[in-house]
Amino acid sequence: MLFLKEHLHNVYYNWTIGLNHSVQNNEPDRRIFDRFNGNQVLFIINYFGQSLGKLTVNDGRKIEKLISTQLPGEIKSELSVFNWLRGMYLYYSN
Template sequence: MIFLKEHLRKSHYNWAIGLNHSSGNNEPDRRVFDRFNGFQVLFIINHFGKSLGKLTVTDGLKMEELISAQLPKEVKSELSVFNWLRGVYLYYSN
């Protein structure tokens, strides 16, 4: 499944600035991650869900909450958010 804007619970996201991943790069990269950019949050949630092999609305909401409430300020790139999420999500899912 694809986690959509309609699934997000938080309402503080900026939707004015789109996400520009080229068709050749659909992977998290060193691009600066903005936790308030709804497109980037959706991108990370969906990419992480794909890496897990499954994604439910419950999974996506858990990731949204982790990003919103616990993402350290020093985690600045999409790649570092993905790696941080992998460690913290897997820790909380056990």
């Protein structure tokens, strides 16, 4: 399932597409991640869901909430966000 803009819980996102946006890529890399950019949040949610092999609207909203409330400020790149989410998923799934 693809997690869409309509599924996001928060409405305060910026929707501009900049040069550092992952729409140009197929996977997370060292590009700067902006937790306030809806396109980047959607990209990370969907990529993470693909890596798990499943994604529901509820799963996507949980990931969105983790990003908006618990993502440490020192995590700056898409790849770092993805790796952090993997750690959080392993922590909460046990």
